[in-house]
Amino acid sequence: MASSDTPSATWQLTSDLDQFLDRAGDFLRSDPAAHTALLSVSDTLRTRGIHVYGERDPLFGIHTEGGGTEGSGSGADGAVDGVFLWTPPHRLSLSPLTDKAAADDLAALLADAGEELPGVGAERETAEAFAQAWQRNTGAVAEVSYRDRLYRLGTLTPPDPAPEGAARVATEADRELLTRWHREFAEALGENAGMDSGTWADSRIAYGGITLWETPDGTPAAMAGRTRRVAGQARVAPVYTPAELRGRGYAGAATVEVSRAALADGADEVLLFADIANPTSTGLYQRIGFRPVRDFAQYVFTRSGVTP
Incomplete structure (x- = not known):
């Protein structure tokens, strides 16, 4: 996958962490609880090195409402409304998506690029939407590995x-x-x-x-x-x-x-x-003192019974 921004529909992909954070930082900080995993993983990449989770370069993605590629992620055209990060060989981590068509677009984009995802982790409905789209685009089998719930301290x-x-x-x-x-x-x-x-x-x-x-x-x-x-x-x-x-x-x-x-x-x-x-x-x-916030799900993808 190319390391520079590659527009496809309304997803832009990059392997540049600084570029990702410059574009998506405000969106991630807009709801720190919903984006907690994305925030902590990107912070670890920033402080411990880009290959701390594996030898392969991570891949980041930004979804925009109007498909715009300029600006900071604010405004009606090109406002950021979804992101993902992937640190191979681990699961794709995806923000909650209000537009489930974005999950279809992302699955098609990564499948067409020949990527082999081991799974996805996200808010429950988003994870389910992406898992179904991945199955349609690749023929892989998507199964729930486990379901977890996010809690906030009261x-x-x-x-x-x-x-x-x-x-x-x-x-x-x-x-x-x-x-x-x-x-x-x-x-x-x-x-x-x-x-x-x-x-x-x-x-x-x-x-x-x-x-x-x-x-x-x-x-x-x-x-x-x-x-x-x-x-x-x-x-x-x-x-x-x-x-x-x-x-x-x-x-x-x-x-x-x-x-x-x-x-x-x-x-x-x-x-x-x-x-x-x-x-x-x-x-x-x-x-x-912890109180429920929302449910998440972790899926594993397999082909012919073999985990990629």
């Missing part, structure tokens, strides 16, 4: 009673543990990690983005991470407790403390995603 409510122990910010001395836990977290989800686990640990340690909950004897029992603050929002991710230590309140305590850290860092909104099919985690997050 009034933070610590668990009462709190588990024994205390929270602390993870440091370089915890790198080996964090790397292992990040890998185990991805394995538990049945998903490929978004980036190498060691690289992930390094990136979070660099800005104090992981909180550990330790038992009274100093044993780490759970971790809760947070993204960097972007456009006023920060997202809690991931939250992990080793299997043998679950059910004791450690994850909830770590989530409360990492949420406090995000607020202290100036976040206007603290967000998180939770698997709709997991009542334990969804119940926990609501008890400590």
Whole structure:
């Protein structure tokens, strides 16, 4: 795919991150909650390098109402109303689209270019529209991998009673543990990690983005991470407790403390995603003050039963 803007219908594509953010930045910041994944991934690409998620160059796309290619994304002609980013070999990440024809156009554009997408993640209706369009254009089979719900923190409510122990910010001395836990977290989800686990640990340690909950004897029992603050929002991710230590309140305590850290860092909104099919985690997050915002879906695409 070409690295310069390539107009097709109302989608413009680019492999230039700065160009993408210059054109789409105002749109992304207009609804930080809906665009939280797009904001955090593009921020990680900006701060950690364009190949942090994989060897291949990312691809970005901007959808405009009138198909215009000039301007900053404001105005009746050419106003930005949808974006995507793709960091191969991972799923395409797509903003909510009010015009579902845009999903058809994008699927046709990428299919005609011979791209092999492994899947898509987006707000539920947008993800479904793109998955159906991808099936029509490629003959691939689209299946839901999992459905998740976005939550926003209202009034933070610590668990009462709190588990024994205390929270602390993870440091370089915890790198080996964090790397292992990040890998185990991805394995538990049945998903490929978004980036190498060691690289992930390094990136979070660099800005104090992981909180550990330790038992009274100093044993780490759970971790809760947070993204960097972007456009006023920060997202809690991931939250992990080793299997043998679950059910004791450690994850909830770590989530409360990492949420406090995000607020202290100036976040206007603290967000998180939770698997709709997991009542334990969804119940926990609501008890400590998180409220549902909207549903998302993650699809996987296969050809002849083989995941690309």
